[in-house]
Amino acid sequence: MTAEPVRKVSDVLERFSSTFSAFSAAFNEGQYVLWLGSGISRERVPNxxxxxxxxxxxxxxxxxxxxxxxxxxxxxxxxxxxxxxxxxxxxxxxxxxxxxxxxxxxxxxxxxxxxxxxxxxxxxxxxxxxxxxxxxxxxxxxxYGSPDLKPDVEHYCIAVLMLEGLVPSAVTANWDGLLENALNELTPAFGSLVRVAVKPDDFRIVGPRLEVIKFHGCAVRAREGDDGYRHLLVARQSQISRWTELPENRSMRKHLEVLYTDRLTLMIGLSAQDANLHTVFAGAIQDLARPWPASPPSVVLSEERLESHHRNLLKITYGSNHPGNAGAIAQSALLGSYGKPTLLALILSSLTEKLSFLVEHEVESIWGSAVVRQLQTDLLGLRDLAASQADPEDSEALEYTENLEFQREFVARLIDLVNLALTVFRTGRMPTPSSGHYEPLSDRPAAQAVLNADFPSKQFGRLGVALALIGRGLTAGQWSVVPGNSRATGEGVIRLIGSQRSARVYFVKDSVSLTQLGLEGSFDDREGDVLIVVADEEPPPQTRSPKSRFGRDGKTSAGRFSVASNITDTASVEDLYEAFKLAGGF
Known part of the structure; x- marks a missing residue:
């Protein structure tokens, strides 16, 4: 039975937790290549x-x-x-x-x-x-080649997923430069980080770990006056029918075939109806046929329903395994949502899964798997709060353009908040207001990131614990959460608002970043509505009283909560949660 279409981010996340859980897990391991089409640019260029x-x-x-x-x-x-x-x-x-x-x-x-x-x-x-x-x-x-084109929700989401190391390759039939523009906005390292491959020679560029492959050409480069790029703009039937046979396209075709053979496929906004694509897919499957049953699915289509060209694609992909299994294969492939909700859900899911992995990496040896599952559940509560803000409550009553602007604003706030939180956490410095940059949690899947000696996996695991405690209080009705933004430098990374008080919360990984945060003037230690969450251990304060090392002492001052020290000093998640509330004055 084909799943009903879903259009809210929260509903897509529910699908990631149920029928598409294997897909979600594999995506967060970096196993999927994105194949992109005109659907992701439909609001920025004419249809x-x-x-x-x-x-x-x-x-x-x-x-x-x-x-x-x-x-x-x-x-x-x-x-x-x-x-x-x-x-x-x-x-x-x-x-x-x-x-x-x-x-x-x-x-x-x-x-x-x-x-x-x-x-x-x-x-x-x-x-x-x-x-x-x-x-x-x-x-x-x-x-298509205008430098004034502004990236949309899909382009920013894909750029974030690439910077998070979950999508090393994005293959696109689009001529526009919207994805490249989004990547260039979000990272100052675009030139050394991203390889844009349009011509065969472009594949010889060595070094960048991310690639955007534009197999139907690039209007931006053609606009710049290089005739060598103009003739690569593929759209005419005579070009499409001869594309796979032309010697000049052999290198591109081989690269596409290898990606389709070796990696799993997520298609977004791509109709896949062009004959040259079908030839590429058929050639790839000849080298290594796709088995059935398959978990995770070899092909996932971010569509609400399957068209004839999608079904033909699945026939080509699964070959002799398709007859007799057509219905089950279609069900495994059809996600039931278009690009915007799919990509927004993937960002929220992937960030949560990274933190969940790091929490397990840090806490399991101390408290065991049952506590890890509790904390991961609490993180999901925080994720679901964010997902509830991705769509307007009355979306069905609003015009399409109103819903679109709401999602654009949500993406901008999300990128700004993550950049704010991770920049402060790592360095103790506030990011440049409205810089538009994005600071990834890690530049590769979490299981790979922890193998890097320079990656602060313990500190990030403790950040995950702190966020889980906030999620626990949110679910329990202890407080509501208001996200900060880079333009309001004194308002914290987030603000917790309880029935009796509120607290501006900053997260830092160690005493060095905490000192820098103070020097920046982001908070005053005498302010009672500030809570500083430090990932690492802090030395106990010198005091003559037997009061708790961490928390409030009755004086008006900023609260401090050391995640590492409190994990050592408490015996359960409940005790840790109570210590967190005490430190924040709740």
């Missing part, structure tokens, strides 16, 4: 329907009245024949009025959408180049 109107109008508006065999009129007639109009319908079209006002406009354009590659292959006279309708009709330089 096929709008582009076809533009092409038809371009041809119509350039017709020279009275010119025998006008090349634009001849080309327009060729395009309209692809719409399967009857001869009398063609004769009734008034070419003196704009396409927008044609009575048959919707029917014509709808028919052309399924033949878009043939439309783009129509020649416009002998003097114009073969790609005239692509380069000039679509206005590629200003439509």
């Amino acid at each position: 096929v329907h709008a582009l076809l109107i533009r092409i038809v109008e371009h041809l119509r508006s350039n017709i020279v009245e009275g010119k025998i065999a006008c090349e634009y009129r001849v080309a327009l007639d060729d395009v309209l024949r692809l719409a399967s109009l009857r001869p009398e319908e063609l004769e009734r079209i008034d070419f003196s009025i704009a396409v927008e006002d044609w009575p048959l406009r919707d029917r014509i354009i709808s028919a052309l959408v399924t033949n878009y590659s043939q439309v783009l292959d129509v020649l416009v006279g002998d003097d114009n180049p073969d790609d005239y309708l692509v380069w000039t009709g679509l206005d590629v330089p200003n439509t």
